[in-house]
Amino acid sequence: MDFMGSPADIVIGGGAAGSGKTFALLMEFLRHKNVENWGGVIFRRTMPQIKSEGGLWDTSTTLYPFAGGSPKGSTSEWIFKNSKLKFSHLEYEKDILNWQGSQIPFIGFDEVTHFTKKQFFYLLSRNRSSCGVKPYVRCTCNPDPDSWVAEFIKWFIGEDGFPTKERCGKLRYFIMYQDNYIWGNTKQEVIDQVPDIASIAKANDVDVNDLVKSMTFIPGSIYHNKKLLEVNPEYLANLMAQDEALRAQLLDGNWKVRVDGLGLFDYYKCNDLFSNYADPGKKYITCDASRFGRDYTVVLVWSGWQVVKTIVYFKTEAYDIVNIIEAERKRFIIPKSNVLVDQDGVGDSTVKLGGYQGFHGGAQPMKDPETRIKENYKNLKTQCYYRASKKVNEGSALWTITPETVEINGIRGTKIKKGSEVVDIRDLIKADLRAIKRDKVDMDGKMQINSKEEQKAILNGRSPDFGDPFMMREWFDLRLEYNLGSTPANY
Numbered sequence: 001m002d003f004m005g006s007p008a009d010i011v012i013g014g015g016a017a018g019s020g021k022t023f024a025l026l027m028e029f030l031r032h033k034n035v036e037n038w039g040g041v042i043f044r045r046t047m048p049q050i051k052s053e054g055g056l057w058d059t060s061t062t063l064y065p066f067a068g069g070s071p072k073g074s075t076s077e078w079i080f081k082n083s084k085l086k087f088s089h090l091e092y093e094k095d096i097l098n099w100q101g102s103q104i105p106f107i108g109f110d111e112v113t114h115f116t117k118k119q120f121f122y123l124l125s126r127n128r129s130s131c132g133v134k135p136y137v138r139c140t141c142n143p144d145p146d147s148w149v150a151e152f153i154k155w156f157i158g159e160d161g162f163p164t165k166e167r168c169g170k171l172r173y174f175i176m177y178q179d180n181y182i183w184g185n186t187k188q189e190v191i192d193q194v195p196d197i198a199s200i201a202k203a204n205d206v207d208v209n210d211l212v213k214s215m216t217f218i219p220g221s222i223y224h225n226k227k228l229l230e231v232n233p234e235y236l237a238n239l240m241a242q243d244e245a246l247r248a249q250l251l252d253g254n255w256k257v258r259v260d261g262l263g264l265f266d267y268y269k270c271n272d273l274f275s276n277y278a279d280p281g282k283k284y285i286t287c288d289a290s291r292f293g294r295d296y297t298v299v300l301v302w303s304g305w306q307v308v309k310t311i312v313y314f315k316t317e318a319y320d321i322v323n324i325i326e327a328e329r330k331r332f333i334i335p336k337s338n339v340l341v342d343q344d345g346v347g348d349s350t351v352k353l354g355g356y357q358g359f360h361g362g363a364q365p366m367k368d369p370e371t372r373i374k375e376n377y378k379n380l381k382t383q384c385y386y387r388a389s390k391k392v393n394e395g396s397a398l399w400t401i402t403p404e405t406v407e408i409n410g411i412r413g414t415k416i417k418k419g420s421e422v423v424d425i426r427d428l429i430k431a432d433l434r435a436i437k438r439d440k441v442d443m444d445g446k447m448q449i450n451s452k453e454e455q456k457a458i459l460n461g462r463s464p465d466f467g468d469p470f471m472m473r474e475w476f477d478l479r480l481e482y483n484l485g486s487t488p489a490n491y
Helices: 021-030 047-051 056-061 093-099 117-124 148-152 187-192 197-203 226-231 234-240 244-251 267-271 318-332 346-354 380-394 425-434 452-458 467-472 474-482
Strands: 010-014 038-044 070-072 077-079 083-089 106-109 136-141 172-177 180-184 213-219 283-288 297-303 306-313 339-342 357-359 406-408 415-418 421-424
Touching: 010 021, 021 038, 021 056, 021 106, 021 136, 038 047, 047 056, 047 083, 056 083, 093 117, 106 117, 172 187, 180 187, 267 380, 267 425, 283 318, 283 346, 283 467, 297 318, 297 467, 306 318, 318 339, 318 346, 339 346, 339 467, 346 357, 380 467, 380 474, 415 425, 421 425, 425 467, 467 474
Parallel strands: 010 136, 010 213, 038 083, 038 106, 106 136, 283 339, 306 406, 339 357
Antiparallel strands: 070 077, 077 083, 172 180, 172 213, 283 297, 297 306, 415 421
16 A cells, blocks of 8 residues: 555565565556546566566456456557556667657556666656646566666665665655766755756756656565465465575565575574574684775674674774774783784784784685695685684574674664664674675685675675674684694784
């Protein structure tokens, strides 16, 4: 009902399979079917998708006859007393030219992620009306993190990939200006950001406010589709039977899980990572240091394989990081030999100033402590990520997140402010771990992970600042191989 009742010019609905998206799209047209000259087009990317069993056409035949519609199968149209709806396709990008000069009061995109950005915005220019009903667009989709839609709706999606309940359904305003989105909470906010918008409106003989569109995102779930669960309960079982990435997308509606089968960390096990269970293990500190920019300095205090304290700072120098580590080292009675700092950048100065162990991700992998055989990884960082992911996937790693165990810029709490947004630290941690992917083996048959650049692309420009110090904990377990001899100061 939220999908059909929104006043937005553009509504994108869905986010999970089986939520009744197509049915809602078909129902939307009927709201104005008795208005003279009301008309619309619902698009799928290909014609077979329209006519496939259980698709748009089949579903419409179970609904529209009861609303007074007459089918015209040869042209894929429904004719009502005062209005008409057509089903059509845009298989190729050039097909948009078939709609040049058209005036379409209602435009629907079924599975909008299948269309290109150019197709969508060109058809948006055809969304006009003279029937007395304001023209509008309605879209359905399943999550696709690599589509232009993911970028378009990102304000509604949390760091963990799930829709943010407090934002979904709220109106956002935007204009496409020089191929960029200009966003605002009101039309005026958008207008104020485009200096020449008045001249653009005048040149096109329109009101400046008409250049600004409103949009919103309405998530859906199979659990909202009671009818489907009643007549086809096995469909839910089918979704639950998929691999963890597909379940995350199609059942849970996650927009940041890529269905590539390459993730090291199991999606659901990442959700189980956080616990308040107290592990009375040996104490360690790991640190990923950053001086400035979008990256964070993250210090983790460990008890066994449980993170018992998380410290985050946005801007730090080497002496700041040493002061932070020393305070925790004394509080938890941790020897300097159990403190490990990534030696990239400011971390190198931190290691030298504090006298800590240094982590070199590009170093050769260590021998397995049990088999005493050197493992076949590209480097030490890859080895540590693979082995750390195994602990998470087996449920033997924990990360306690409470207001008492997290410190952000010197203040206790679990929320991080990013610009105008407030993000839960758990979402950042899970996003970091899921950004680590298997890569193809190199020419020597050594296992690899995706590059830092690829990880940052997944994380919208941010490095996996929480994932890296988490991975580094494995270094201490691998170091057991040296227990019979001397431990190298900087491996």
